[in-house]
Structure formats: C-alpha cells, structure tokens
Amino acid sequence: MRLTGKHIVLGVTGSIAAYKAAILLRGLVKEGAEVQVVMTPAAKEFITPVTMSALSGKPVASEFFSANDGSWYSHVDMGQWADLILIAPATAATIGKMAHGVCDNLLITTYLSAKCQVMIAPAMDLDMFRHPANLSNLEILRSFGNLIIEPAEGELASGLYGKGRMEEPENILEEVVHFFNQKKKLLNRHFLVTAGPTHEKIDPVRFIGNYSSGKMGYAIANALADSGAKVSLVSGPVHIKITNPNITIIQVESASEMHELCLRIFPEADGAVMCAAVADFTPLSYSGSKLKRGKDELTIQLKPTNDIAEELGRIKTGKQVLVGFALETNDELANAWSKLKRKNLDFIVLNSMNDPGAGFAVDTNKITLIDMDNNQTVSELKSKKEVAVDIVSRIILEMERKTSQK
Ligand code: CTP
Numbered sequence: 001m002r003l004t005g006k007h008i009v010l011g012v013t014g015s016i017a018a019y020k021a022a023i024l025l026r027g028l029v030k031e032g033a034e035v036q037v038v039m040t041p042a043a044k045e046f047i048t049p050v051t052m053s054a055l056s057g058k059p060v061a062s063e064f065f066s067a068n069d070g071s072w073y074s075h076v077d078m079g080q081w082a083d084l085i086l087i088a089p090a091t092a093a094t095i096g097k098m099a100h101g102v103c104d105n106l107l108i109t110t111y112l113s114a115k116c117q118v119m120i121a122p123a124m125d126l127d128m129f130r131h132p133a134n135l136s137n138l139e140i141l142r143s144f145g146n147l148i149i150e151p152a153e154g155e156l157a158s159g160l161y162g163k164g165r166m167e168e169p170e171n172i173l174e175e176v177v178h179f180f181n182q183k184k185k186l187l188n189r190h191f192l193v194t195a196g197p198t199h200e201k202i203d204p205v206r207f208i209g210n211y212s213s214g215k216m217g218y219a220i221a222n223a224l225a226d227s228g229a230k231v232s233l234v235s236g237p238v239h240i241k242i243t244n245p246n247i248t249i250i251q252v253e254s255a256s257e258m259h260e261l262c263l264r265i266f267p268e269a270d271g272a273v274m275c276a277a278v279a280d281f282t283p284l285s286y287s288g289s290k291l292k293r294g295k296d297e298l299t300i301q302l303k304p305t306n307d308i309a310e311e312l313g314r315i316k317t318g319k320q321v322l323v324g325f326a327l328e329t330n331d332e333l334a335n336a337w338s339k340l341k342r343k344n345l346d347f348i349v350l351n352s353m354n355d356p357g358a359g360f361a362v363d364t365n366k367i368t369l370i371d372m373d374n375n376q377t378v379s380e381l382k383s384k385k386e387v388a389v390d391i392v393s394r395i396i397l398e399m400e401r402k403t404s405q406k
Helices: 018-029 041-044 051-054 077-081 094-099 104-112 125-132 131-144 169-184 216-228 255-268 309-317 331-344 384-405
Strands: 007-012 032-039 084-090 117-122 152-156 160-166 190-196 200-203 206-208 229-236 247-249 271-274 282-285 302-304 321-328 346-352 367-371 377-378
Touching: 007 018, 007 077, 007 104, 007 200, 018 032, 018 051, 018 084, 018 169, 018 229, 032 041, 032 077, 032 104, 032 216, 032 229, 077 104, 077 200, 077 346, 084 169, 094 104, 094 117, 094 131, 125 131, 125 377, 160 229, 190 216, 190 255, 190 384, 200 282, 206 282, 216 229, 216 247, 216 271, 216 384, 229 255, 229 309, 255 309, 271 309, 271 384, 309 321, 321 384, 331 346, 331 367
Parallel strands: 007 032, 007 084, 084 117, 190 229, 190 271, 229 247, 271 321, 321 346
Antiparallel strands: 152 160, 200 206, 282 302, 346 367, 367 377
C-alpha cells in the first residue's frame, strides 16, 4: 500500500466523468489513503453520494450545513487536514471559480482554506477546454502552484473527438503516488533559488533590466517545494504570484540586494539553484534626480556587479549542491562548461537562444544538463514545469550521491 496514512480530499464536480471518480476513490482507498469526498451540488446529478460514502467509508461532504441537525462541515478543518486536494473531474466552472475565488460551494471554500498541494484533473468538451477563458484560468491555477493533470485526447461524451477527456483513474492514481514519493525525497532540506531579472537604477525613473520573466526559477521553486523542501526564493521584479506554504519569497530589485541575501541564506541551505538573470553591470553612480534631456550624447558609466554564483561556489561545502544556468547565443557547450568550472557548480543547465521555444518569457524550455565530468544530457522541448521537475530529480540524485560519500 503506497498511500498509507495520507489524507486526501477528493473533490468531485458535475461532469459525465464523475463516475470515474468512484474508480479513482477505490484505487486511493486500496492504496491505504484516508479519503474525504467533497461533492459539488452538480456532481450529485451525475453520481450519488451513497456510492462515494460507501467506497470512502465516510459521509460525503457537500453542503455547508446538514439539513438534518444543523451541524456544519468545516472547510477550514478539511483544508488543514488534507495532505493533498485532488479535484477529479474538474469542470470548466469549478476551474473558473478556483481561479477567481468564487466560494459558492463547499469544495471551493475547502480549496481556498487548503495548505497542501492541489491537483486538478479537468474534464470537459474540447471546445470548452481550449477556450481562452478556460486556458487562462488553468494558467492562473498553475501560477498558484496547483498541479494540472492534463486531460487526454479521445472520444468525448458529446461524440466529438479531441482533448478534454479526464485522464484515466489509474493514471491519476499513479500521479498521486508519484507526488507523495517525490515529496519525501527533499523533506527537511532547504534550498535557495534565485529568479527573474534585476533592475539597476539609473535615476528615480529609469533602470537597466533584461527580459527574464522569472518563470523558470519559480517553476523550480515549486518543484523543490513539491518534493518537500523549504525554499527561500530570492526574486527580482516579476509578474508571477504563487502561494506555497513551503516557499518564502524575498523580493529584491538590484544585483547587490540579491547578492547580500544569497550570501546570508546559502550557508544555512542544502543547496542553491541560480536561475536569476543577474545584471553583470550596474551604473557607477545613481542620480538622485531625474536625468534631463539634453542636446549632447549621454554616457552612463557602468561597474561590474558581484558574481553571486561564483561567490557561492567558493564557500560551498562538500554537502551542498550548487546549480547554475547558462543562456548562450554561441559556442554554447564550451561557454556553459567554462561557467560550470569557474563557478564551481555541480551541474549547469544550458539554454540556447538558437533553440525555438527556449529562453526568456516563453512557457517552454529546451535544456542540456552538463555535469562536473562534462557529461551532457540533452532534453527535448518541454514545459518549464516539466523541465523544473527534471532538474529537481537531478538535484535529488546529487544530494543522494553527496550523502553517500560522507
Ligand atoms: N550569475 C550570478 N550572478 C551574476 C551573474 C550570473 O549568480 N552576477 C549566475 C546566473 O544566475 C547563472 C550563472 O551565474 O546561474 C550564469 O549566468 P550568465 O549570465 O549566463 O553568466 P555570466 O557569468 O554573467 O557570463 P556572461 O554574461 O558573460 O555570459
């Protein structure tokens, strides 16, 4: 039994696929999980609470209050009790409500009260699934750190064929098991992650920046947290919002602020992933008042910033894992290798600006992992979330290797 002792809230919503929730519930219980089913009012049109309570061995929660005795289900208690909230099937309506905090049923209030990981298995017709409203709601949920179990392509209840079919219960069950297995591996570990660009101030209204969106660094912070680690995420200015109880976000603006915080945090950490696109130069002097337009050319003198990764590489102990990134436009492998050596990294993640779909702002990435023996592992184009999971798996291997060496 692979889920013994795990507390799972299974949210069921009003979709034809609700019958599959019964099969999923049976699988979860067979693996030893304690499951509290929460059904939306619409879900009960598709499958009865009697089936679900019989399979879970617990009354199904659905209304805020019991019509019989006025007792109420505490969504706060359920949210805190759960190690995982799994919503399968999740309709477009539920996904929309989750994204925007519309608490008109017990499932959404439980979701908003939860402190644990949330997994969502969407189920809907193909046109509903690919509607921009639904896709942007899913994007919002991803930005909250929720895991989306992508629907499969196949025959839909409407008779149409396409993407929207809820993933099969046995595959969802494997995702749940994988989540708990992976989660354990970095329990009690602490990681520093840097993300985003830095802004180097010229005057009160201008700065030198770069195109980094922070997406890769935030995805790594989420993947580390999903593996059980505590994460200190030192982030430059980005437009990403995440709430994950395992992630502490420390907002900074400049390279020197990032430098100071990293040097403070790293000695207490088990490792660091340096994802930020740190400015290499900063203005030599800051003008306290706005620089005025003039007829002459303006020269701004720049001075080099501290190389944070290189400094961490110097103080790194034998037990700490240090990972860097290299975004290159030419001589990619040679440049990345020399950065790994110079900064004393355990491995470096190389992105090439020449690969379509890699680099800043996009949601995908194509990476080559290079380790200290110059072994190169090339991956295909993947979502940044998947890339983050791969990088974290590699970090776990490195940690295990270092621990076994002592
Ligand atoms: N890095 C850092 N501090 C800096 C510059 C870079 O911590 N001041 C880190 C990045 O987060 C990344 C790695 O070092 O993990 C490589 O960054 P990159 O900008 O590719 O390399 P640089 O050393 O700045 O070299 P160059 O800009 O000349 O390519």
